[in-house]
Amino acid sequence: MSMHMHAVPLAETAAERGSVRPMVRFRNIRKSFGELEVLKGVDLDILPGEKVAVIGPSGSGKTTLGRLLMTLEEPTSGTIEVDGEYLWHMEKRGKLVRADEKHLHRMRSKIGMVFQHFNLFPHMTILRNVTEAPIRVLRMRRNEAERLALEMLDKVGLADKRDNYPSQLSGGEKQRVAIARALVMKPQVMIFDEVTSALDPELVGEVLAVIKEIAADGKMTMLLITHEMEFARDVADRVIFIADGRIVEQGPPSRIFTQPESERLQSFLGRFRAYRAGR
């Protein structure tokens, strides 16, 4: 039996959903790159503290969904709301216009992201990688930023590597630093974009353990784009299956992996060797 630990009660029925304002809300999101339409109208609500896993074949648009939320891509049409406010839009004299950089900057402070390829800053030590954003963006003082950073690095088990450079760390260590770096900014929503896909198998576990701990702490809303089905089962409250730019099926992991309803999901899971019922 897998263990779910929530500090926030999770609404399962539609009626109950209506009473809690979603932390993240995608409304009819479409995204095209030139001629190619990658997301074809996605609607998704994520509640505060909810852990949502997004699975799907490559090219399905799942990474794009995360990047739209992190403001790395702009939606072709549709809206995204975060914590009750529009992300890519703002109200100007009663009308909805495209958000300016100031608005985006303010909204971005609520969102954090960990990347598939870590994207640590190679020219900075581990400590500086984690303190740089708090110092420059949050205007924290250096000693306070360092204290906070060391706390976070300790949490991911890498405080002793503070003076090393990223090139001296293993993939799993780099990813854990990346997690610390994102967490130290205290976002309300964290996006994990296939964070173990680039790791050697034996290093995956240490990263997943860290993420499980974050999930267990409770309040963090998490979007986990992943290939690791076992992990999704363990951590997620809800699993979203995206294919060809649309949400095909969604539900609790206990059902999704054992009794997939759509043929698409069945064949997708089939390729991952179906999990037996009642595990």
Added chain:
Amino acid sequence: MNELIPALLRGLWITVQATFGAFALACALGLILAILRRARIKWVSVPMVWLIEFIRTTPLVVQAVFMWMALPRLIGMPLSALTVGILSLGLHYSAYLSEVYRSGIEGVPRGQWEAAVALNFSPAQKWLRIILPQAIPPVLPVMGNYLIVMFKEVPVLMAITLGEMLLAANSYIASTFADGIVPYSLVALFFLAVSYPSSLLVRLMERRLNRQRGTQYGNRIRNRRSRIRGERTV
């Protein structure tokens, strides 16, 4: 003004002659230097490296004046400014072209050399039929670029009394007591008029060559640009 433009055009013609003459020399000499540099005998290759470096990192104007004053004495007969200009300009840029050849030659896959050995080609055949035909096309745009660079460098040969455009402008100013703006601006314009379209042509040639070879370079730049610009639609 009626005298200025024809004088400048005459100077332009001399500039063009000097450019192409020197370029031909640089192409030939540069290839020789590049091949010698690859010689397996250290007594040849090491001095070559230093010679190329010496020519490349010392000023053209010094080399040109040196030749202008020393060569006629050395060989016992007078030399025209154009001749010395071509020799010095060509020698100077042969050092650069030898590096260009070198990168082209090093770009030829190792297997080609081995195939030449296996098929028992003579050194001359190996170079002429296998290596150079593969080494040179990729670096043609760079060579084209150097042609343009050399064209712009010619006025430096004013120091050895070569009658190119800048000298023509100077003579005009000296003889008519005109002020410098119009003549020098015209010289600049003439240079621009020749070098800018030429550089566009070289870039075109480079793009066409890359397309033939199927590099992804152009695509990556295009994608990056569109991503940086973002899409301004909602």
Added chain:
Amino acid sequence: MIEVYFEKIVPLMLRGVPMTVLLMLYGTLLAAVLSFVFGLARLSRFAAVRGTASVLVELIRGTSLIVQLFWIYYALPHLGVELPKLPAAVIAIGVNYGAYGSEIVRSAILAVPREQREAAIALNFNSYQRMRHIIVPQALPRMLPPFGNLQVELLKGTALAYFIGLGEVFYRTMTQLNYYLYLLVPIFTGLLVIYFALSQLVLLLYRWAERRLAAGRM
């Protein structure tokens, strides 16, 4: 003869070296600043900034240093701006090599992986902070080797100050030459050796800087 050479001529030649070095240093300073100004401008989000910078760079690269030098020293006075020799030479050198340097800056910045910019965005750095703390520090090591070559070209460019009568090492050598024509070959050889030595020193400096910058990281 050899005594004359080493006791009289070489010292006279060497007296021009300080001016050569001065020209190089001032010129490099101006060129470095302009390289970044033009280079960053050509990467700007605003088309007007990009366009202006590109046009200026093309204009400067389309004409050679000597033409620009003549224009600044001999033509500009007729437009009211009369510059003494040193400033004129420094400006000509700085502007010319700054335009070439802008391409080095631009391509080094473009070579920094896209993901670094995205990581910086995700951490909510603004665009200035991104450039200053994340992108440019990573672009700098890539800039050094081509800048080293450009620096050598700049050093060679200082010789053109001869044409406006500025007392750098080439000019001084030429003015002395008439008295010692029988020592033509040694004099010129010595002059070339001086330039060679200076450029090798410059290249050594850049290698040292490259090594220092790469220490530990990457």
